[in-house]
Amino acid sequence: MAYASETRERLRREIETIREAGLFKEERFIHAPQGAEIEVEFPAGEAARPVINLCANNYLGLSSHPEVLAAAHAGLDRRGYGMSSVRFICGTQDIHRELETALTAFLGTEDTLLFPSCMDANAGVFEALFDDQDVLIADRLVHASIVDGMRLSKAMRDTYKHADMGHLEEKLAEHQDRRTRVIVTDGVFSMDGDVAPLDQIVALAERYDAMVFVDDSHSSGFMGATGRGTHEAKGVMGRIDIITTTLGKALGGASGGCVSGRAELVELCRQRARPYLFSNSVPPVIVAAALKVLELVGRTTERRDKLEENARYWRRLLTEAGFDLKAGESPIVPVMLYNAKLAQEVSRDLFAEGIYVVGFFFPVVAKGQARIRTQLSAAHEKHHLDRAIEAFAKVGSRHGVLGLGRDEIVARFGL
Amino acid sequence: MNELQKLVRDYVVREYLEEGDTRTIDLDTPLISGGIVDSFSMVSLKRFLEKKCALQIPDAEATPAAFDSVRSIVDLVARLGGKGPAG
Numbered sequence: 080m081a082y083a084s085e086t087r088e089r090l091r092r093e094i095e096t097i098r099e100a101g102l103f104k105e106e107r108f109i110h111a112p113q114g115a116e117i118e119v120e121f122p123a124g125e126a127a128r129p130v131i132n133l134c135a136n137n138y139l140g141l142s143s144h145p146e147v148l149a150a151a152h153a154g155l156d157r158r159g160y161g162m163s164s165v166r167f168i169c170g171t172q173d174i175h176r177e178l179e180t181a182l183t184a185f186l187g188t189e190d191t192l193l194f195p196s197c198m199d200a201n202a203g204v205f206e207a208l209f210d211d212q213d214v215l216i217a218d219r220l221v222h223a224s225i226v227d228g229m230r231l232s233k234a235m236r237d238t239y240k241h242a243d244m245g246h247l248e249e250k251l252a253e254h255q256d257r258r259t260r261v262i263v264t265d266g267v268f269s270m271d272g273d274v275a276p277l278d279q280i281v282a283l284a285e286r287y288d289a290m291v292f293v294d295d296s297h298s299s300g301f302m303g304a305t306g307r308g309t310h311e312a313k314g315v316m317g318r319i320d321i322i323t324t325t326l327g328k329a330l331g332g333a334s335g336g337c338v339s340g341r342a343e344l345v346e347l348c349r350q351r352a353r354p355y356l357f358s359n360s361v362p363p364v365i366v367a368a369a370l371k372v373l374e375l376v377g378r379t380t381e382r383r384d385k386l387e388e389n390a391r392y393w394r395r396l397l398t399e400a401g402f403d404l405k406a407g408e409s410p411i412v413p414v415m416l417y418n419a420k421l422a423q424e425v426s427r428d429l430f431a432e433g434i435y436v437v438g439f440f441f442p443v444v445a446k447g448q449a450r451i452r453t454q455l456s457a458a459h460e461k462h463h464l465d466r467a468i469e470a471f472a473k474v475g476s477r478h479g480v481l482g483l484g485r486d487e488i489v490a491r492f493g494l
Numbered sequence: 495m496n497e498l499q500k501l502v503r504d505y506v507v508r509e510y511l512e513e514g515d516t517r518t519i520d521l522d523t524p525l526i527s528g529g530i531v532d533s534f535s536m537v538s539l540k541r542f543l544e545k546k547c548a549l550q551i552p553d554a555e556a557t558p559a560a561f562d563s564v565r566s567i568v569d570l571v572a573r574l575g576g577k578g579p580a581g
Contacts, residue, residue, distance in 0.1 A: 219535070226534070229534070235537060237534065237535070237538050238532070238534050240512060250538070446529060
């Protein structure tokens with residue numbers, strides 16, 4: 080037998096090592112559609128209980144919106160369940176073209192190509208467009224999918240300190256010998272919730288003849304006055320060369336992603352990007368629902384406005400309660416605890432109080448930067464946040480972290 | 495520390511430690527396995543050494559193990575016949 084008992088034992092030991100290191104991830108089973116209030120079974124086998132969800136990427140509250148569901152049903156009826164093909168064989172329907180056109184208009188770019196996910200878009204884009212004559216210069220906190228995508232490219236790779244424009248400028252000057260320089264950044268950084276200074280990045284790109292790549296997955300749909308993304312928020316619409324983003328967060332939350340930007344770059348992705356070439360089409364039901372999402376987002380800014388208000392309100396509640404927050408202007412609000420064990424205990428106790436949040440620690444964030452990442456949604460009402468802050472204050476008080484800054488928390492709990 | 499060791503140490507501190515990071519870097523501080531330098535960021539260190547020490551570091555030699563401490567980096571430079579700080 081090829082799966083020898085030694086192999087099984089070795090893999091079991093590896094799993095045990097993960098468990099012993101406190102890094103074992105367990106799924107929690109949700110017995111409800113995604114929303115502000117959900118029923119969660121955890122640990123597995125326990126009765127599902129109602130909790131307020133503060134950890135979804137459901138920023139606009141559209142994951143279970145009735146009009147989105149109706150559009151998905153209609154898409155299923157009109158265009159079927161699956162395409163049983165990649166795009167370029169027989170997997171492209173009229174609605175795929177329609178969605179790509181709608182995303183191009185929404186993002187203010189020249190063209191768009193759908194991928195099964197933004198992870199796939201990031202995995203394919205760098206290899207398709209750049210080679211060993213080029214250099215990719217990435218912010219050190221970009222998403223893991225970008226890191227993986229950059230690894231797949233033959234281009235030289237370098238990094239700059241997080242959001243440090245002086246350091247980026249040094250790197251741009253240093254790499255003037257390369258054919259193409261590409262600045263690579265997230266729009267909103269997923270773990271810190273801070274916003275890339277795209278206005279300054281674009282200015283540097285123009286001064287040093289570089290292209291700009293932005294992953295706007297945690298921004299599309301709500302950042303900027305009409306929700307187009309970080310480029311709108313920072314006043315650089317039309318000046319970003321490549322945007323990758325997802326339909327799996329604010330824009331409906333199902334799955335699917337895209338590369339959007341300069342026409343030639345998108346066309347080269349259509350010709351070469353392997354996750355596009357070798358993976359099935361985004362299913363019709365998701366395409367139809369995403370078209371409805373873009374229509375809803377274009378109809379009114381009510382949802383992104385409410386999200387902004389919720390984020391402001393939640394930040395204020397946490398600050399008044401005495402928590403140490405990462406500063407920011409996005410609906411990602413990290414509550415800093417620094418110590419990994421403390422973050423795990425606080426998230427566990429919050430769950431017992433009916434609040435669903437997750438503690439993040441190394442290797443997801445840097446060592447000594449453990450936190451609870453809270454995420455707001457337009458689906459949250461004030462009463463959800465008022466109830467959540469009661470639980471946070473109770474648990475924070477129990478652990479003695481209220482009113483403490485970084486140094487005091489580290490002094491008390493260690494790193 | 496000799497001149498080359500100091501040069502490498504100072505570069506690592508300037509290039510990889512964030513403001514407010516009080517960690518000290520000595521000859522044997524693990525840089526890559528210690529999470530101070532990631533594999534992407536090694537590029538800038540390699541280019542810095544090539545420029546400062548007037549040598550070429552073949553990709554096969556630019557391994558995470560070879561770049562894991564100030565000592566191993568300086569050993570690598572010596573092995574490849576680097577000329578020491580070129581100003």
